[in-house]
Amino acid sequence: MPPIADSILILLLLMNFFILGTANLRAAIRAVALQGLLLSLLPLFVESTLTFRLVALVGATALIKGMVIPALLLKALRDVHIRHEVEPYLGFVPSLFLCGVGTALALLFADSLPLAPAERASLFVPASLATLLAGFLVLTTRRKAISQVTGYLVLENGIYVFGLLLYQAMVVEVGVLLDLLVGIFIMGIVLNHIQREFSSVDTERLSRLRE
Amino acid sequence: MMAVYLIVIPLLGALAAFLVPADRVRPWIVAAAAAMHTALTLVIVRMRGKDVYDSSWLRLDSLGRLVLLVISILFLICAAYCVGYLHVRANRPNRIFCTALLGFLGMTTLVTLAQHLTILWVAMEATTLATAVLLYFNQNRRSLEATWKYLMIGSVGIALALLGTLFLAYGALLGLGEPTLLFPDLVRRATRLPVPWVRTAFVFLLVGYGTKMGLAPMHTWKPDAYGEAPGVVGALLAGGLTTSAFLALLRIYRIVDAAGQGRFARELLLFFGLLSMAVAAALMIGQRDFKRLLAYSSIEHMGILVLGIGIGGAGIFAALLHVINNAFTKGVLFLAAGNIHRAFKSKRLEDVTGALRRVPLSAGLFVAGFFAITGSPPFGPFFSELGVLIAAIGSHRYIVGALYLLLLALVFIGMGATVLAVVLGVPPDDPAGSAFRDSASKTIPILAALGLVLMMGIWIPAPLSALLHAAARFLGGS
Amino acid sequence: MSATLVLAGIVLCAISGLPALAHRRAMLLAAPLIIAGAIAGLAGCALGLFAAPAIVNFPWPVPGGAFQVRLDALSAFFAAPVFLLAGAGGLYAERYWPATRGGAASVRMFFGIMTAALVLMIAAANTILFVVTWEIVAVTAFLLVATEHELPETRRAAWIYLVSSHVATLALFAVVVLMHAATGTWTFAPIPSSSARAVLWLALIAFGIKAGLMPFHIWLPGAHASAPSHVSAVMSGVVIKMGIYGLVRVLSLIDGAPSSFGVTLLLAGIASSIFGVAFALAQHDLKRLLAYHSIENIGIIVTGLGIGLVAQSHNMPSIALLGYAGALLHVWNHSLFKSLLFLSGGAAIHAVHTREMDRMGGLARRMPATAAAFLAGAAAITGLPPLNGFISEWLLYLAGFAAITRPAAAAPVLLLILVVPALALTGALALACFVKAFGTVFLGVPRSEVVAHAHEVPPSMRAAMAPLLFACVFIGLAPAAVAPLLGRALQIAAPRVAGAANLTDLLQPIQTAAVIVAGVCAIAVVLLLAATRGARRAVTWDCGYNEPTARMQYTSSSFARGLVAFFGWAMPAEVHGPRAFELFPGAAKFESHVPDTVLERALLPSLSRGERLLGYARAIQSGRVQLYLLYVVLTLLALLAWSAQ
């Protein structure tokens, strides 16, 4: 396992912290996009032989995770002209702290799992779990609907990291990406409707249905 | 080759529905596609999976046949209802709605056929997206909120399911040397899968698909979604979507069981089963909104399903039987509730009383559905719900049995109070009273569903019970 | 043969109401069909009481189910009154609930189905079939109670009934499943003593609720008061006997039931007989009064069963026989006189459109036949000779007295002695209660206009009461003739004591005595009537007060006041209205009402408290999607932790 992969993964983790730490929504989206691009590069360092499949996968990933989806989000952000503060329920410091705790837990839990000799040293499993948790943190502590979508993307990225461990089996990875794309697309549409109906994407407004 | 048509027909129908310009025509397309689908399903099920298209990725095993049968028939009923319903709601454009309906059918069918974990996952995700569209039919704030919540929670759930799938694949990679995700392989060689990965994978898949099923505490999207969607969508979700999610869970359970972790899995299922029933009961009592009430009832019955599996043995047969009963009974309840909702332009007890006076047939069906779902003979659910109890006592789980009965009683109280408040008494005289009344097109489908529920309680067709037994054996039950 | 006839009866009853759905005219078919069914069924039961058990089997493709009907003497014994009441009720309903009245069709349909399912349940040999029919009866009964659901009071009563009966059904599930686990079959097979205890206690809940045994009686008064009268008659007469039948059937499967269970039955029976009648005394609604008397009589029946069990487990077969025989005979008697009372009382209510006794009065002059029927029913339920109620109570008294004559008996047996004073008190209170009921409803002068213009009910309704009246008198005058039937049923119910004594010989002298008493009293009355024919009529003397008004009459409430106050510690009364002490009090309104202590003061308050607690659970569904996602992740982490260990 080349060290580059691990360094990329470390970058990925730092991105999590940045996303949780930044107060600016646009910056957060950009960070997610960057995560996507980094992920798209990963396969190149996992696989030695350069096949068409590899290229296709890298391309598709870069395209969807790195460009299309962020673009969609940024567009949505522009459409729903709102202040770009994140306005979290949970302050930045506590969320960063929790993210750290989550990363630590991820490392511990990953050690408890048996790994193939190749990956025993690598950061794939912990990184994926940590990113997953970071995504959850964004999802559960952020107020704006858009920032929740970003959280969802972070979560997806985490899963994608793990997916790379099974590169051989990832024939359907493209299908997965497609689903993701459609999902975000629909979320975008709904976001628009929300904007039109409530003239805000603050989820506070979206808590009418309750007991 | 035929099984593929089961997927192709709805998708073509969806395409047609999308292209056809006229709002009046589309419902008929849906109905037609549904009819063809059901016909083909019956043929294939009668063939007992012989010489149907059979690849390593798509195959129709006994379990799949069972679920396919249920979903197909339920969808036919709902499609038939849609014809009348969309006629009433002519003011709404239904292009997207009809397209999504058929897309939903196609994807759930794919779920029943999938023998490959990732295909299964893709199909589930697709159904999630299709339903999201269906939920938004009413296009008002409330439905928007419901859709958003459903989308967020559902997507997260499905994402976790994906990770679980990947874990399993990695386990296969470690244990079997190749990352196979084909159920037969995994089951056949399950003993060689590394235990930690199996357990972790099961946890993720349970939470993921459990979210789709609506097991507490991942059930939170249900009341909103069912409350705000049209009754027919509620019926499809409660009878179709949840069922296919349950099927996915069963397939996973089969692997985990084969991997020697059955006890671990069953413990978790028992826990979630009882918890779901408890949460549902707690929120049903004093419920003022009869559509949300049905949502909680659906949560409760998901609980009963996994409880049956969790008990194992005879419980598995009971659970599978309950899949059928629950699906059709939910059809009755949601469609009838939809009619009452239309007739009163409200779904809250403050405005809805004396439905028997305004829409006698629908109200009567609503009550019948209530008695059916709470396990009163001569309706089908009686046998499946009793079956779960029999299994619990038979396996000396007396505490579980006692809790089960207690929760059933609470649920009955909660549900009954609301249902009777809706149905009995004298309707309020509202000057702007809705023009909606019972009509053949909107009650005959419900009658059909009730007929099926009744049949399940009086005379279970021999081939069906054979299929049930086969599926139960397939899952290692009796 | 017997089973075939019974099945024919069942089918006829079941379909009797269906034509009504098709067309209003077809409603006329209901009465003939159900009467035909009743006759066929009664014939079948008559044969079944003596023939060997007849078994009928149909395939029934459901899990565990087999459509297996087995008509043995016990089943026939319990089924006979069902058919009788079904016929009488059907005939009665013809005019009581005419086609023009709302819900006429559904009343006929559900009435037919209920009675048919009831018989099927009694004859079921397969426990699944038993449960299914049991629940069908419960649901149809609920639908019948809810017939007049426009009235809030009716809705409330129906709801309470539905919940109680569903709890009973769930308990029955447990019973049946435990029996299955113990015996491995879905038939009524002998239960090994290892699991007998669990089965018995669960059975006590299931059947106790159904029978309305205190303290499970909460649903009974309301439901019986709100239902149409012929339905009340059947519910009170036979539906609540489902509980007794179930108890007897299950007990017959257990060899040597624990004495403690017998003692429980005994005490519960005594309690519900005494308090049942006490509450009845406090009622001013005629049908609620009758309903509470059902609780009393169920209590008497259960007491009998308790005697039987205790005596049997301390091998005193002859006493056990008296207990069982008294209980079973009282099952018949109660169905007869209670339905007679509901039909005649219902006729009175039908004529005056109120259930408030204190608004009635003087109906005896306007509807003499109904009054006579009610009087006979009242005398019978009070246990007066020479009517049927006396015979069954006489048997139970005898058991109590026999127990004390036994030298050095065990403690539980001494408890049997309690039966005597308990029955004495119950009987005396029942007498007070029915003097009050008959007096305020039928005697004196009308207390309101509508009552003054009441008319006798049509012949068909009176005809419906005739067979019941006849049966009451017949059993009262010829108990020895009934003894063999009783014996046959006992051989199934309690085979070990059935032969302990010869009932016929036992009942012979009391039969003779009853005949003499009846004859002498009749002659005396007739002679006096003849002697005073054409006597001068004058206004009631009333100590010279020559302006008596209807309002001055003693009301039912004031009549019972003394005894109600005597039981005030158990049933506090709610009294509204001023106490007028000043010299010239102005117009004032006074009303008193005695709520059911168990329901109104214990159960409902605690339930509402529980509901308030559940209210906190609603916080789960707070509407915040972030919170919902938090549930998901927390669940995930918890499960991961669990799976890792």
Place this chain on the structure above:
Amino acid sequence: MNVLAQLLLVLLASPLVLGVINRTKARVAGRRGQPLLQAYFDLLKLLRKRTVLSTTTTWVFLAGPAVAVVVPILASLLVPLAGPRAPVAFTGDLILFIYLFALARFLTTTAALDTGSAFEGMGAAREVTFAALAEPALFFGMLALARISGSLSLSSMLTVGGAGWHRASAALVLVIASWFIVLLAENSRLPFDDPNTHLELTMIHEVMVLDHSGPAFGLILYGSALKLFVFSSLVARLLLPRGGSPLIDAAALLAVVLLIAIVIGLVESGMARLRLVRIPQLLITATLAAGFAAVLVLR
């Protein structure tokens, strides 16, 4: 033969009891008092009078008196008045005995309500109320006797005679005491009811029969006399030893009954009516006494 003897005894002797009571009271009060046979004269007078019926009444109104008079006669056939065995005796006849009087009470109270008069309703209400409290006492006594005699037929229960007195004297005393109270209550004598007053609201039996007149009223008077006789003969029979020849027996019994009548007379002149609220307490005392007797014989 035995039957006829008993019937004659009961039918002829019972009004005499009333006479004896009244004479005793008069003597205690220092008056000469009415002739001993006054009751007979009253009955004859009433039988000759015409009946007046209330316009509201039905046949029930007359069924009351009719049954009230035949019931004590029938009941008396179950009591061994002359000789060790009653004309009619079978297992469980004691229950019939008590329930016969219940039948009478049922019809007399209904008859009272038939008039629609407030007074008579009140009387009926009190009658049934106090009877409900008196019944258990009677039955507890019967239980004790059943235990002592080991039999379930009045004939042998009431004739436990000397043997019984040896074995369970205390119990018998209690039974007799409690039954004497019951006797006073059942026959509406002081301290429960005052047979002399007629316009007081404090009465039970008398106020029930306000509207009866002529022969019917006569029957009521006669009926209550019979009832008093039968009840006192119950107590009397317990006091007497197990008899031999019918004639001596009957004579002895009559003597004791008249003795009891004198006691009643003394009681009535000795004490005033109890307040209504006190009456239950007295009856419960009687019940407890009888119950205690039953407990005594059990050990």
